[in-house]
Amino acid sequence: MSETHVPARRVVVIGGGISGLAAAHRLVDGGAQVTLLEASGRLGGKLYAGQIAGVAVDLGAESMLARRPEAVNLARAVGLADRLCLPAASAAGLYTRGALRPMPTGHVMGVPGDVAPLAACGVLSDAGLTRIGRDAELPRDELGEDVGIGTYVAARLGREVVDRLVEPLLGGVYAGDAYQISMRAAVPQLYEAARAERSLTEGVRAIQRRAAAGPAAGGPVFMGIDGGVGGLPLAVADAVRAGGGDIRTHAPVRRLARTGSGWSVVTEDGTALTADAVVVALPAPAAASLLAADAPGAAAELGTVEYASMALVTMAFRRAEVAGLPNSRGFLVPSVDGLTIKAATFSSHKWGWVAQGDPELFVLRTSVGRYGDEADLERDDPELVARSLADLHTTVGLTARPVATRVERWDGGLPQYPVGHLDRVARVREQVAGLPGLRVCGAVYDGVGIPACVATAHTAADELLGLLATVPAA
Incomplete structure (x- = not known):
């Protein structure tokens, strides 16, 4: 929790992924009056819990790096301490x-x-x-x-x-x-x-x-959440609301503008909000669009960020028919080996809560798609399933047919970090910092993992709380 307490200051957070939600949570804890705007109808971004054949699964990110504390600490702060869990299978x-x-x-x-x-x-x-x-x-x-x-x-x-x-x-x-x-x-x-x-x-x-x-020696590398990491953003959102924050979905932002002493935020339906400060927690293209008027240099830099797309193919099998699968959490596939899938995760081996969801079923998932080699993503869902099954037959001898399948596509899901990325990020932040009451956060800046996203959110929120404590309200 931030030590700076800023009562009755209005902050708008644009973006309802884990970065925006973590920023909102930090700001509410600091005493700010927070409104979070999310363009879609769902919070959490790439953290997304769902079901297959009645079994709870993650349909996006499924684990958190435990040797960085930010994500695990956030989970504890929003009441998920008793649901934190370690992978049941460690070998890969x-x-x-x-x-x-x-x-x-x-x-x-x-x-x-x-x-x-x-x-x-x-x-x-x-x-x-x-x-x-x-x-x-x-x-x-x-x-x-x-x-x-x-x-x-x-x-x-x-x-x-x-x-x-x-x-x-x-x-x-x-x-x-x-x-x-x-x-x-x-x-x-x-x-x-x-x-x-x-x-x-x-x-x-x-x-x-x-x-x-080091202090983390011997500790777990990864940690999950019983019921899915996709439950984390929902718990954070509940904590934000409990602290007085306002969270609005289906609220895409059309315009962001400096108003002299504050900021004007206008949503697609014409709703106008005034704020003392704004956090932009969006992917690079959307952030660039909003920043173009007041921070054109930052917008131009963000406009050069490239993204990779991917698809996750989740399948449920009758457990008795896949008894011969390796007792591990899954495997990776180098692109030079010529398969469609780049990884397979044996979810029912990896997470005890998935296995307990239905002891008669076995859930696994494959991932498809790499930067610069995304032709497979143009295939329809049934063909992605078929290709995944063919590769599983090649790699682990799988012959069973799934009783249920689900394909989740993450178009433009992962920002790329080419040579010079840190210098680009520094230039973005330098221009953004020149605008009073504006900060950015998210996966495009300091790391794509959940802890890194939370860390950027906390930094943005803490800097704004510090600034708001020293300037008059808009």
Whole structure:
């Protein structure tokens, strides 16, 4: 909770995803009078709980990084402490080189610190393993301001490491091109270690030593919520309302304008609101549209952000017919292996609450779509299901037919973080900060995960609370 208390100040939050809701919650706690406007009829954005065959499931994001505290702390703050849960299955696999293999240990986002774990699981060829072993013999690199993680890792350790390890792991987060994704933005600890250590593998080992000695050592990496992470935004919304906040759905914002001492916010139906401050918690294209008049530089920068689309194919099977599935939480698929799916999650193995929803059913889901390679998303829902089933037959021998299927499409769902992303974000924030009472937050700035989104929301809210405490009301 913010220490700054600002009574009777009006703040409009534009956007009802987890970022906007977290900002609204922080502002209400700080004493502000908050109105949140969401264009669609549903709160939560990519956090979306639903059902398949009567079983509760997440149809969007399904877990939170537990080693960052922001999302877990928010869940506790809105009354979900007793519903926080750990994955029931921890092991994960990697389908590559024609076989399902255990995910190797001893890496940072797929970048290895040692050859031994890789040699044991057979992910890389002998030539690839030899290349990693020679990393310490290469001259030390002088890293510039930023570099594509795939480009840098390939130069040091070979393309195999990127294509079969880094790409599927980064793809699970960004659905992006590993060769273009900024190392400084996406894996900052690796960027700093690569600058500080003699070799990349030594940098990975240094990161692992620090992690082993840190306060989160031995703790869970991920955490979920009984009933679905999609319940988090709904609980936050309830807490905002309980604190006096006003939340309106079906309320797209048409115009945002500075009025001298405050802000005017006009919705599509002509409703006009005045505010002392505004938080814009929207994807880049929508934010750029609203900021074009008062912050054209920021709007232009946001207009260059590219997004990846994806689809999640959720299927329910009779449990007796899929008894042979691996007892793991699922597996990743590198794009070089030529399958349609990029990952499969065995939800009934991974989450106890899914398994308990109907002990006779088994729920799993696949994900489809990568940045720059989204042709599969043009297929209709039945074909995406068919392609997923074919790939599951190839990877794990699945022959059963689902009793229910559901396809959820996330068009433009994941912002891309190319080289130079952090500089672009800094330019956006610099111009936005020049406008009194305006802040931005969301997945496009400091990370696409739930904790990162919550952190940007809290920063935006805290800065506004501080400013509102020192200036007259509009």
